[in-house]
Amino acid sequence: MKTFTYDRPDTPEAAARDQAQPGARFIAGGTNLLDLMKLQVETPDRLVDISRLDLAQVEQRADGGLTIGALVPNSDLAADPRVTAGYAVLARALLAGATGQLRNKATTGGNLLQRTRCYYFYDTASACNKREPGTGCSAIGGFNRILAVLGTSEHCIATHPSDMAVAMRALDATIVTLKGDGDKRRIPIADFYLLPGDTPHIENVLESGELITHVELPPPVTGARMLYRKVRDRASYAFALVSVAGVVTMADGKIASAALAFGGLAHLPWRNAEVEAGLVGQVPSDALFESAATTLLEGAKGFGSNDFKIPLTRRVLIASLRELTGMSA
Incomplete structure (x- = not known):
């Protein structure tokens, strides 16, 4: 592991100023960063330890929503009564990720910023545009079983690994940030992640x-049915091949609202407004759900080892919609 300097600032503003230095990285739980440092994938010159900042609370807002500190451990967030009662999809997604020991250390902010688990990203002997821009993408034409089929580019087919972020996307979370001069930003999660393109x-x-510093959730959706379904190679400690976070409401036998986010398919938590709009106002049926899956997968492209994800996603979406609308009850 490369040598580095270590800072532990006392305030979020000081932490932000420290991280603005060249080669500096934040560290909190370290469940992803330390692995990458050991493999020489990440080689920071300076670590800025934010683990003792006062950002580990979950607070109810006046509008009924929640403000979640960036340092709230995943296990604490999954067990919070306000989360289990109003945002069950988030609790289920958190519990589907990693192991109990890792969830005790992993933080809300760090979970959002996980790096891809692409095999070639972790192998410094392989070409990887994400790790070293301009070197190529060994995953295209290589073994790409866990990689993306939507939103890809000729430069990268990596997937975002977080379960939590998929649920946050379905819940329309907002990410709150702070800079060293005190400036704050509120970034809708829909605008937070970027597709690979050529960068x-x-x-x-x-x-x-x-x-x-925080993640904000809007007030819970009254009467919503929620689901987090994760398909993976083994029952625990495995990343999603395909996952679905769903929040659906019903009225008079029809779908009144639908929010569907997908993991394991793209460089970011994937959501398709056309799919959701096509469901709203309709009576649930297998034909409707087949149509939704066709819309979702328009433009999907496999790269050999991951071709199976396309029909798998269709089946997972249909099964999820049947559950969310009560058809499979």
Whole structure:
């Protein structure tokens, strides 16, 4: 592991100023960053330890929503009574990720910023535009079983690994950030992540010296049925091949609202407004759900080892919609 300097600032503003220095990285739980450092994938010159900042609370807002500190451990967030009662999809997504020990250390902010688990990203002997821009993408034409089929580019087919972020996308979360001069930003999660294009190493809209301090959730959706379904190679400690976070309401036998986010398919938590609009106002049926799956998968492209994800996603979406609308009850 490369040597580095270590800072532990006392305030979020000081942390943001420290991280603005060249080669600096934030560290909190370290469940992803430390692995990457050991493999020489990440080689920071300076670590800015934010783990003791006062950002580990979950607070109810006046509008009924929640404000979640960036340092709230995943296990604490999954067990919070307000989350289990009003945002069950989030609790289920958190519990589907990693192991109990890792959830005790992993933080809300760090979970949002996880790096891809693409095999070639982790292998410094392989070409990877995300790790080293301009070197190529070994995953295209290589073994790409876990990689993306939507939103890809000729430069990268990596997937975002977070379960939590998929649920946050379905819940229309907002990410709150702070810079060293006190400036704050509120970034809708829909605008936070970036598709690979020709710059796959730029994964989100954060600027240097910008610290995630909180995540805001809107008030719970009254009467919503929620689901997090994760298909993976083994029952635990495995990343999603396909996952679905769903929030659906019904009225008079018809779908009144639908929010559907997908993991394992793209560089970011994937959501398709056309799919959701096509469901609203309709009576649930297998034909309707087949049509939704066709719309979702329009333009999907497999790269060999991951071709199976396209028919798998169709089946997972249909089964999820049947459950969310009560057809499979």
